[in-house]
Amino acid sequence: MGKGGKKGGYPWWEHIKGKGGGGADDSHRAPKRKSHYDTELEQWFVKIDGKGYPAYKDLIGQWDMGGWSVFIDKVQSDPYAPPSMIRARVPMAKAGFPAEYVTGSRIQNIALVDFITRAFSDVLAGGSGTDWTAAAAGGGWSGSKGGDLKIDTPGQYVLPRTSVVATKEFLEARLTLALPARGRTIEGYRAAEIVGEGLKQAVHSALRYEALDKSALKAHIEAVVDQDSLRSQLDAKGLCAFVGNGSVLPRKSGVDDRPMTKVDEPNLVLFSSPASMEVSIDLPYAGTVRGMGIKKGIALIIGGGFHGKSTLLQALQVGVYNKVKGDGRELVSCDPAAVKIRAEDGRYIQRTDVSPFINNLPFGQDTTCFSTGDASGSTSQAANIVEAMEAGATTFLVDEDTCATNFMIRDARMQALVAPEKEPITAFIQKVGPLFSQKGVSTVMVIGGTGDFFELADTVIMMEKYAAVDMTEEARKIAASMPSGLPAAARSTDFGTIRPRKVKHDGLASTGKVSSKSMRCISYGDTEIELTFVEQLVEVTQARAIA
Structure with a gap:
């Protein structure tokens, strides 16, 4: 992996031509002093060498770098302040990227920007032979400080970014630069080297189409376009989620989001859809793909502990995002308006209508406009659901491990002992049906502690040794032969009202x-x-x- 700290499942650093070799040099050697500096910005840095730090402020503005430009937008107040903000811009005519990638569609532009960001980040982090992202440290007050030049470093996900902007007129990288100093004295020669060598190398290696591996860029864009197409087709096919055959759901570890490999776990199981749930979807570049389609409605994921229930749900909760090629979850897709719901003890709630779930509080407290600075598990989960619906959620992803038990279910025995009129909480099991039938919100839920949800489920998926099995019919037979015993009154027929609210922007100041x-x-x-x-x-x- 090298000192550059490369992230993402795809080896981006292999697709930068003339990248130089070797690892990053982070020894913070003294900057080279050249006899001549080519650009006016470098000359200005040298001119203010040894001056007080405020002299850096004179550099705010646009600087011609010979075929490309640097914009210094914000200069930090001192070496200890947040870094300065700069931009490197190349005219698109010189950058040379195909118009199809730049203006063809929004998703193509997002994928292009993501690829360029990864390439730019890698060059800065050692792909050129020097780690320009490493700050000088040590030496006390008079020691060298700052000097780190950075851009956003993406992980496994291809997100809309502003780290790079691609338009038909120009290509622009947006960075931070901790302007170097000793104490509060400007290190002008070092600043000139960072911009004249480090930034220049990154611009020439990542902001020019000719400098990148064209086939790798094309493959990246096509993979992202396919993922976006897959997600856009779910609704028309009556699905809230899809898991492609051959997907790698497990990750290397809880702190490493890259895909698990056979080296990590010899018993790694690739995902395969139950035959009864398999659907096919046509994608623009990959063609027809097959996998498990989860229909809209109420879907349960069941199974023994450590058999892959939560692993599947975790893959679904990031199914709202596109991933890098090679992530293993490229064909795991979810309703783009899917929201993970959980309890959140101690959270703040402000004027939220939680009455669909919470009513008849002691002393007549109003739950249609409820506020608290320290919500219980059940109340926090109710607020999370209501707020998600206010924001437009159409699928909920729920794992019983992170839910409040008394919010999820009240069995017949508890209802017999504590009469409904004495219990302020209406359990989720009473609302999950009308949540879909009346509000159009599907629920995909990991459940292992109660079978009462079987009576309501449209789909039941059992995970067994990380293999998915369709157990819908078996669950229905069990529900019919072993009724839960919940009284009819416990079956809510009305979800309740979701009151739209507008954010008061002045309240966010x-x-x-x-x-x-x-x-x-x-x-x-x-x-x-x-x-x-x-x-x-x-x-x-x-x-x-x-x-």
Whole structure:
């Protein structure tokens, strides 16, 4: 893998022509001092060498680099502040990318931008022989600081990005640069080297069509277009999800999202659809693909522990995204409006109508406009469902392991002891039917602790040693021969009202800085917004976009 820290299931670094060799050199040697600097920007960096850090502010603006341009948009206030923001722009006439990729369709443009971002990131991270993303460190106050030049580094997912912008007029990479200094004294020669060599190498290697492997780029775009086409066809085929035959669902580990291999696990099982659930879908480039179609409605994923139930659901929850070629889940697709639902103890709720699930609270508290700063598991799950529906969700993905038990089900014995009028919570089992029949929201649910849902399920998939088996008919027979005993009154016939709400934008004004340094938290002024349980976030850049 090398020092560049390459990510993603596809070896992008193999498709950069003339990339240089060897690993990254992160020794932070003294910058080379040339007798002549070709561009005005490099000359300016040299001119302000040794001056106070505020002199960097004079460089804001556009700089001609000889056939391409650098835009310095924001200069950090000191070496310890967040890095400066710059752009490298090449006229599309010089970049030379096919018009079909740039303006043919939105998804082609997204795939193009993603590929270029990966190539650009790799060159900076050592693909050129030097790791330009490594900051100088150590040496105390007077030691060299900063100097790291970075662009977004994608993982397994092909997301809409602003790290690279491709239009018919130009191709532009957007980066951060921690302008180098010793103490607060400008290191102009080092800055000139970073831009004149590091940035220039990345521009020439990643922002020119001729410098990239054309066949690899074409394969990447076609794979992403196929995935997008697959997802767009689900609704017309009456499906909420599809899992292609041959898919690799398990990941290397909980912290490594790359596909598991036979080297990692000799008993690795590739996905294969039960014959009774197999459907075929025609894709623009891959042709006809076959796999398991999960019909809209109520689908249960059952099976023993450690047999692959949650692995399948986890693959489905990221089925809303396109992946890199070689990820193993390219043909795992889900309703684009699918939302993972779970309990979230302690979450904040503000003026949410949770009355479809919560009513008759002690002391007459109104649940049609409910607020709390510390929600229970059941109340948080109710709010998560309602808020997702307000946002337009049409499929829910649920794993009983992360749900509140008292929210999911109340069996006949408990209902006999605690009368319905004394229980504020209407269990999910009473609402999952009308959720689909009245609101059009499907549910795909991992369940292992109760069979009461069998009576309601349209589809039952059993995972056995990571193999999927259609157990729908067997589950129905069991439900008929062994009734759950839930009284008729427990079968809700009305889901309830979902009241549309509008966000008050003035209420979002922060009293301080808004930032996100991780995928799981946003700093919003003095408030920390916890994102740990928003399980469908896959990259820190998404958290930054939310912030």
